[in-house]
Amino acid sequence: MTSIPATVVIGSAGRRLYLIDWFRRAFKTLGVEGRVVVTENDETSSAAxxxxxxxxxxxxxxxAYEAALLDLVDELQPQLFISVNDYELLHLHVNTDLADRMRxxxxxxxxVSAEWQRGCVDKLRMAQMLTAIGxxxxxxxxxxxxxxLSALAAYTDxxxxxxxxxxxxxxxxIVSAARAEEAVAESLLSAPAQSGGEPTADDVVVQPKLSGTEHGVDIVGALHAPGDLAAVLARRKLxxxxGxxxxxxxxxxxxxxxxSALIAKAAGLTGLIDVDMFLDGEGRSTVIDINPRFGGGYPFVHLAGADVPLYYLAQAMGRDNGFEWSRYEPGVVSAKYESIRVAGRVPVTPTSSVE
Structure with missing residues (x-):
């Protein structure tokens, strides 16, 4: 019988080819024969x-998605499944029980828990949930x-x-408080509605512009102990x-x-979530957004020494031997750059020559 190699499945990887590379390197670090499987809806996406x-x-x-996913799990027997698409995550954790069935x-x-997954896609609900846990x-x-809106305009410019x-x-x-209603109307033109129908002004949110500096923070929960904080990784946005x-x-x-500890506990967090926070002059942090997945800011801490893919694989395979995956060097500046690769080929119809 042919043995099945250790497998991680990355759903909707899109443009994040670096994640695929870093999981491959993690397999090598562990000394394990492994493979990275990418699932995509678009066969010509960068990652497909x-x-x-x-x-x-x-x-x-x-x-047909549910049966296709369960068939894939049955065939490939992955140790780990992650997705970097907010709406796929909502489907897996809230709209269906697929996440639990895979577990x-x-x-x-x-x-995160289904309740917090719902909150992560509803910015009003998220603000209320964060306030409730202090x-x-x-x-x-x-x-x-x-x-x-009038109350906001009374104390913020x-x-x-x-x-x-x-x-x-x-x-x-970002507009003056006096232009809030105008900006709401403009934002509404492209706003998704929760019901799937025509969006209304309640499908747009308004917040005061915060003072201080914006940071991206990866909160990592222990993979086998929901709610326990395993690491906090941070960078200041330059x-x-x-977006x-x-x-x-x-x-x-x-x-x-x-x-981070309060969020991890309340959300029953396992693994990494990407959180935007402002840090004011008095050293107080304020949360403004949560993405329950690897976000676009994770590469900055990875290049400085952190290695969450290694942590994921080591935990998934019972191979955690004290790797210092959460240590990184402060003061490392990194910048993204453009790249491109051939993503596929389409049939070409020969053109007749003109004599």
Whole structure:
């Protein structure tokens, strides 16, 4: 009988080819024969043909997705499954019980509780949940809350407007408080609605613009002890591009540990979540957003020495021998750059020559 190599499945890897490389290196560090399987809906995405094995899947909203995913798990017997798509994660953890079913089959599936997964895709709900556990967050109102908008305008000069159910920085605008309603109307033109129908002003949120410096923080929960904090990894954002951190410098995570521990415990966290926090002049951190997955800021701490893919694989395979995966060097500045690869080929129809 042919043995099945150790396997990690990365769902909807998209443009994050570096994650595939870093999981490959983690296998080598562990001295394990392993493979990285990439599942994608688009066979010409950057990552679809970059893994050791590619599987083209139905879209997560397709009724055929569930059977296709369970068939893949049965065939490949992965030790670990992660996704870097917010909406696929919502489908796995909230809309279905697929995450739990994979766990019952012996697959390690990092994540947060269903309640916190819902909160991560609803910025108003997230603000309310953070406040309830004692974590500082920006006061948040919907674009349709006239009284709330007036209250914000009474004490802040500038506000942040963005999609309530958006991913990344969709619908983002920073305007004067006097222009809040105008910015809400503009953001509404591209806003996704929770119900899937026509969006309303309540599908846009408004927050005061915070003072201080913006940081990206990776909160890592122990993979086999939900809610226990395993590590905090932090960087100060130096430049943004298309809603993602483009340049950053690694920093001491100490100012963010208290909030991180509260979030990890409340969310039943296992694995990594990407959190945006502001740090003010008095050293207080305020949470503004949570993405329950590897975010675009993780590479900055990885290049400075952290190695979460190694932690994931070591834990998934029972090979954790004290690797110093959470140590990184503060003061390392890294910047993203452009690259490109051939993603596929399409049939070409010969053209007739003109004589």
């Amino acid at each position: 043909s970059y893994g050791d094995l590619a599987r083209i899947m139905p879209k997560y909203s397709d009724p 019952q089959l012996g697959v390690l599936v990092p994540g 974590v500082r967050t920006a006061p948040t109102v919907t674009g349709g809350d006239g009284a709330g 500038d506000v942040v407007v963005k999609h309530r159910f958006g991913s990344g920085s969709s619908g983002l605008a 430049r943004m591009r298309a 993602e951190t483009d340049k950053a410098v690694t920093v001491d995570p100490a100012p963010f540990v208290a909030n």
